Amino acid sequence: MQKLTNERKNKLKKLRAIQKNAIKSGVNWSLLKQYNLICSFNRETNIKGSNKSLILSIIIAFILLVISVIVSNVFLSVRCILPNNFLVWEATRPVADCVYCQNVTRPVILWDVTRRNFANYSYSSKPIIVKNAIKHWRATKEFSFNMFRKLYEGTAGSYESLEDGCQFLNFKSDLFSLQEVFNMPEARARNAPGQEPWYVGWGNCHPDILSKVRQYYDVPEFLPEDAEYPATENIFFGYEIGAVMHLDYIPRLMWQGQVRGNKTWTIAPVPECDHVCKTIEFYVEPGDVVLLDTRIWYHATRIPKGQFSITVQSEYG
Numbered sequence: 001m002q003k004l005t006n007e008r009k010n011k012l013k014k015l016r017a018i019q020k021n022a023i024k025s026g027v028n029w030s031l032l033k034q035y036n037l038i039c040s041f042n043r044e045t046n047i048k049g050s051n052k053s054l055i056l057s058i059i060i061a062f063i064l065l066v067i068s069v070i071v072s073n074v075f076l077s078v079r080c081i082l083p084n085n086f087l088v089w090e091a092t093r094p095v096a097d098c099v100y101c102q103n104v105t106r107p108v109i110l111w112d113v114t115r116r117n118f119a120n121y122s123y124s125s126k127p128i129i130v131k132n133a134i135k136h137w138r139a140t141k142e143f144s145f146n147m148f149r150k151l152y153e154g155t156a157g158s159y160e161s162l163e164d165g166c167q168f169l170n171f172k173s174d175l176f177s178l179q180e181v182f183n184m185p186e187a188r189a190r191n192a193p194g195q196e197p198w199y200v201g202w203g204n205c206h207p208d209i210l211s212k213v214r215q216y217y218d219v220p221e222f223l224p225e226d227a228e229y230p231a232t233e234n235i236f237f238g239y240e241i242g243a244v245m246h247l248d249y250i251p252r253l254m255w256q257g258q259v260r261g262n263k264t265w266t267i268a269p270v271p272e273c274d275h276v277c278k279t280i281e282f283y284v285e286p287g288d289v290v291l292l293d294t295r296i297w298y299h300a301t302r303i304p305k306g307q308f309s310i311t312v313q314s315e316y317g
């Protein structure tokens with residue numbers, strides 16, 4: 001068991017080194033090959049002695065490698081590293097009916113929304129901004145980098161909850177775990193002049209942390225009563241660089257509350273709708289909620305220089 005744990009740690013170290021190289025130089029054949037070889041390592045160790053399974057693993061790894069490279073070359077023209085599930089989603093999702101993005105040149109902007117008048121827009125695939133919807137959240141005054149750092153450092157098992165299946169996304173940042181985020185030097189954490197900007201997101205899966213952070217916000221009241229909601233919400237925070245262009249591999253529509261800072265969204269149709277739909281850009285301010293079907297709208301975000309953005313994001317559907 002100890003041997004397996006050490007092997008897993010070594011494997012993670014190698015993967016992080018590859019990710020760092022990819023961030024510096026872009027994804028290429030050689031890096032993807034290294035990535036898949038390391039991903040296959042653990043499987044090979046566990047099934048030592050079974051030649052048939054080993055051959056099958058190599059074939060599957062090769063197919064995944066080919067799909068990943070084709071999709072990243074053909075569909076994604078951005079130089080970024082994305083988790084494999086994004087690539088697999090793009091390769092396997094149903095072909096979109098372009099009606100969802102036809103004639104969309106800007107988001108629908110709503111003010112003073114109630115559940116009743118939002119019903120006309122519920123489950124829409126059009127981009128929507130609900131203005132001033134979360135200004136009353138305690139989070140808008142009290143969420144900060146230091147608040148989350150104290151919460152994670154003061155809760156037993158907090159970082160382990162992220163290793164046990166709760167997602168952490170580093171986008172283009174060279175920070176590969178929440179622990180690394182909260183251990184970064186204070187000057188970088190506050191994006192002092194000359195410091196490298198950073199931007200990350202994660203799910204609050206630890207039950208104690210989840211119940212504490214939920215005291216600072218609510219699921220927006222205008223969302224439909226009969227919708228299903230996930231068991232947790234995600235936090236995204238950081239400076240400047242935001243999220244790289246991607247699709248989400250999620251089962252429902254996305255909502256995101258802009259707690260602090262401003263953010264610019266760039267959204268683009270899926271490739272098969274390029275000829276009838278446009279890439280558009282919009283801007284959100286603290287207190288706004290963005291609603292978007294991020295499974296069929298490519299999306300990237302950026303934050304004005306010098307501003308710190310915090311958002312709460314989840315799904316409904």
Ligand SMILES: [Fe+2]
Nearest residue numbers: 246247248294
């Ligand atoms: Fe996303």
